[in-house]
Amino acid sequence: xxxxxxxxxxxxxxxxxxxxxxxxxxxxxxxxxxxxxxxxxxxxxxxxxxxxxxxxxxxxxxxxxxxxxxxxxxxxxxxxxxxxxxxxxxxxxxxxxxxxxxxxxxxxxxxxxxxxxxxxxxxxxxxxxxxxxxxxxxxxxxxxxxxxxxxxxxxxxxxxxxxxxxxxxxxxxxxxxxxxxxxxxxxxxxxxxxxxxxxxxxxxxxxxxxxxxxxxxxxxxxxxxxxxxxxxxxxxxxxxxxxxxxxxxxxxxxxxxxxxxxxxxxxxxxxxxxxxxxxxxxxxxxxxxxxxxxxxxxxxxxxxxxxxxxxxxxxxxxxxxxxxxxxxxxxxxxxxxxxxxxxxxxxxxxxxxxxxxxxxxxxxxxxxxxxxxxxxxxxxxxxxxxxxxxxxxxxxxxxxxxxxxxxxxxxxxxxxxxxx
Numbered sequence: 097x098x099x100x101x102x103x104x105x106x107x108x109x110x111x112x113x114x115x116x117x118x119x120x121x122x123x124x125x126x127x128x129x130x131x132x133x134x135x136x137x138x139x140x141x142x143x144x145x146x147x148x149x150x151x152x153x154x155x156x157x158x159x160x161x162x163x164x165x166x167x168x169x170x171x172x173x174x175x176x177x178x179x180x181x182x183x184x185x186x187x188x189x190x191x192x193x194x195x196x197x198x199x200x201x202x203x204x205x206x207x208x209x210x211x212x213x214x215x216x217x218x219x220x221x222x223x224x225x226x227x228x229x230x231x232x233x234x235x236x237x238x239x240x241x242x243x244x245x246x247x248x249x250x251x252x253x254x255x256x257x258x259x260x261x262x263x264x265x266x267x268x269x270x271x272x273x274x275x276x277x278x279x280x281x282x283x284x285x286x287x288x289x290x291x292x293x294x295x296x297x298x299x300x301x302x303x304x305x306x307x308x309x310x311x312x313x314x315x316x317x318x319x320x321x322x323x324x325x326x327x328x329x330x331x332x333x334x335x336x337x338x339x340x341x342x343x344x345x346x347x348x349x350x351x352x353x354x355x356x357x358x359x360x361x362x363x364x365x366x367x368x369x370x371x372x373x374x375x376x377x378x379x380x381x382x383x384x385x386x387x388x389x390x391x392x393x394x395x396x397x398x399x400x401x402x403x404x405x406x407x408x409x410x411x412x413x414x415x416x417x418x419x420x421x422x423x424x425x426x427x428x429x430x431x432x433x434x435x436x437x438x439x440x441x442x443x444x445x446x447x448x449x450x451x452x453x454x455x456x457x458x459x460x461x462x463x464x465x466x467x468x469x470x471x472x473x474x475x476x477x478x479x480x481x482x483x484x485x486x487x488x489x490x491x492x493x494x495x496x497x498x499x500x501x502x503x504x505x506x507x508x509x510x511x512x513x514x515x516x
Contacts, residue, residue: 136507137465137499141451141491147433149473149481151426155355156376159407161416163347167192167325168339169317175334182328186319186345193317193330193342211301214294221287221294228287232280235273242266242273323347346416351407352388353422356400364426365390371405372423373414379421383407383414387424432486433479438494439472446470448486449493449500465493467502 173195180192249266252258319325326344336342353373357365367390373382385407394401405422407414438448449465456462470485486492493500495509 134504136463136505137496138509139451139465139493139500139506140495140509142435142438142494144432144434144482144486144488144490144492146430146488147479149429149431149433149476151429151474152423153357153361153426154374155357155422155424157353157355157420157422159351159353159414159416159418159420161346161348162350162352163321163323164416165321165323165345165347166341167317167319167343167345168341169193169195169336170338171195171315172337173315173335175330175332175336177332178328178330180325180328182325182343184325186323186325188319188322190319191316192319192325192328195315195317195336210304211298214298214301218291218294218298221291225284225287225291228280228283232277232284235277235280238273239270239277242270246270317342319345321345321347348409348412348414348416351409351414351416353385353405353407353420355403355405355422355424356395356398357403357424359394359399359401361426362401365401365403370425371407372425373407374421374423376419376421382420383409431473432482432488433476434470434472434482434486434492435494436475436478436480438492438497439470439480440497446472446480449497450486451491451493451506454503463506465500465502465504465506467500 175193176196177194178192179194180186180190186192246263246266246269249258249263253260253263323345324347326346328343330336330342353371355371365387367387369387371385371387373385374380375382385405387403388406389402389404391402403424405424434448440447446469447467448470449467451463452466453461454464468485471483473481473483475481493506500506
């Protein structure tokens with residue numbers, strides 16, 4: 097029995113020894129801990145490249161269309177047809193609404209009948225003038241003949257060939273012919289006056305025909321300009337009066353924005369300055385235009401100058417009355433821009449961490465964070481303008497800034513996140 101107990105004791109001692117070795121192995125320090133160095137901080141870097149810094153001012157306002165026309169009928173009528181739907185693009189002269197033409201057609205027919213009667217009267221008056229002028233010509237010929245006869249009789253009476261009675265008869269015939277000539281002249285003038293009256297009547301009746309025909313044309317309401325039609329709420333059967341607004345037509349190929357610029361910027365104002373439109377909700381750029389008008393006057397109450405900026409709208413993504421934010425760009429300067437998330441401030445001084453390679457004692461290199469003081473300018477979007485302290489090509493650290501110190505090892509964030 098003694099050998100069996102000894103074997104069991106040996107097996108128990110071996111198990112205890114194996115357990116002790118396993119515990120010692122688990123509690124052994126890791127290489128990094130044994131070396132005493134800090135672990136690498138996972139970071140993302142951004143290489144600085146030359147960019148541009150814009151000196152700009154932001155304004156807000158509503159866009160205005162180039163032209164906005166109210167579509168109005170020129171005569172009363174009942175709607176028989178709406179030819180164009182709301183929101184459609186229309187061309188100048190394109191029919192939009194048709195009104196009932198029955199009454200106007202009867203007016204045109206009556207005016208045409210009156211004009212035809214006036215035309216007959218005009219032709220009759222012309223015939224009377226022709227007859228009166230012919231009668232006057234005959235009377236004038238009779239006067240000339242009577243005058244010749246009187247002269248011949250007067251010579252013969254003076255020679256004693258004819259008596260005084262013959263001379264009196266010749267004089268009487270001359271007087272009768274002259275009286276007839278005067279009557280014929282009066283008839284010509286009277287006929288000409290009647291002709292003028294007939295011509296005036298004809299012209300008036302013809303003008304009434306033109307007016308009636310124009311009214312008939314006005315029964316079709318057409319677009320006065322090219323643009324986009326607004327909401328048309330008319331229905332067939334609606335009665336409209338002259339001057340009622342049926343819809344609006346907006347020319348939005350170009351839009352304008354009124355900007356009140358402070359007088360402190362007056363020396364920088366000039367036409368052609370670029371202006372960017374930004375969405376007031378997302379800040380996304382909508383369009384780029386330029387200053388097209390600068391008021392010669394100053395608003396005394398606000399000490400500002402009215403400026404108009406023009407924006408092309410070929411894509412049609414801008415709307416009349418749309419509220420927007422405008423950025424007026426005064427100047428553009430080539431410079432470096434550093435992200436605002438990379439900047440820290442200590443005692444009023446700005447610093448950034450730059451990723452650099454640092455030589456080690458074993459001849460290898462280690463990626464570390466190098467803290468650098470920088471001088472910064474104004475903010476543009478999410479970047480600072482760099483005045484001094486950085487150069488193009490520097491790799492600026494933009495994440496985990498609060499975990500960094502000067503000389504702290506770093507590692508690419510994507511590789512670190514993939515390590516178990």
